[in-house]
Amino acid sequence: MTHFAAVVLFAFFASIVFGITQREKPRDMIRYGIYCFVLFVASAIVLSWVMYLIAR
Amino acid sequence: MATEENKNAAPANGSKSASQQGFVYLPLIVGWLVPGGGHFLQRKWGRGALLGGSILAMFALGIAMQGKLYAGAHDVLDILGLAGDLGNGLLYFISRIAGWGADQVLVTTADYGTRFIVVAGLLNVIAAVDAHNLRTGRKS
Numbered sequence: 001m002t003h004f005a006a007v008v009l010f011a012f013f014a015s016i017v018f019g020i021t022q023r024e025k026p027r028d029m030i031r032y033g034i035y036c037f038v039l040f041v042a043s044a045i046v047l048s049w050v051m052y053l054i055a056r
Numbered sequence: 057m058a059t060e061e062n063k064n065a066a067p068a069n070g071s072k073s074a075s076q077q078g079f080v081y082l083p084l085i086v087g088w089l090v091p092g093g094g095h096f097l098q099r100k101w102g103r104g105a106l107l108g109g110s111i112l113a114m115f116a117l118g119i120a121m122q123g124k125l126y127a128g129a130h131d132v133l134d135i136l137g138l139a140g141d142l143g144n145g146l147l148y149f150i151s152r153i154a155g156w157g158a159d160q161v162l163v164t165t166a167d168y169g170t171r172f173i174v175v176a177g178l179l180n181v182i183a184a185v186d187a188h189n190l191r192t193g194r195k196s
Contacts, residue, residue: 001121001165001168003164003168006121006165006168006172009114009117010114010171010172010175013110013111013113013114013176013179014110014114014175014179016106016107016110017107017110017111017179017182017183018182020103020106020107020183020186021107021182021183021185021186024195024196
C-alpha cells in the first residue's frame, strides 16, 4: 500500500465518523464528512510538498 | 453552542429522558465495547452501521498492515498508544488474545497500521460519546 492510498483510506473512514458524530441532520453530516475528507487529503498533499521542499 | 434557552431547557429534557430510559451510560459502554453498538441500542441502524463499519475497517486495515498493538506502558508514547488502542474495546482484547498485530514495527506500512489502530480506537470513543449524547437527549 502506498502512503497516498493509506492517507485516502484514513481520510475516508475518519470523515465518516466525524460527519456522523459532529452534525445532527443527515444532510449536514454528508456535507461535513466531505469537507473533512477534502481537508484531510489536501492538507496531506500540501504538507508533503512542504516537507519535500524543506528536505531539499 | 448552548444558548440561554438551551441551558434552561437541557436539564428538564435530560432528566426526563434519563428517568424514562434507565441507565444512561449503557450506550456509552456498549458503544465502547462494540463499535456502533451504542447507536444500535438507540435504533440508529444506519449511523451505527456506518460508524461500526468505518472503525472496524480501520482496525482491520491496521492489523493487515502488520500494525503494532500496544501491550505495555514503558514510556509516555507507549501509554498514549495503549490508551488509543484500548478505545477499540473488545476488538483490542480479542486481537490480543488471538495474537494479531505485530510486536515490533519492522516495515513502513506497519507504522501506518499502528496509527490506523490507534485512531480507530479514538474514533470509537468519539462514537460512543455520541451514542451517550443521543441517549441523554443532548443530540437528536
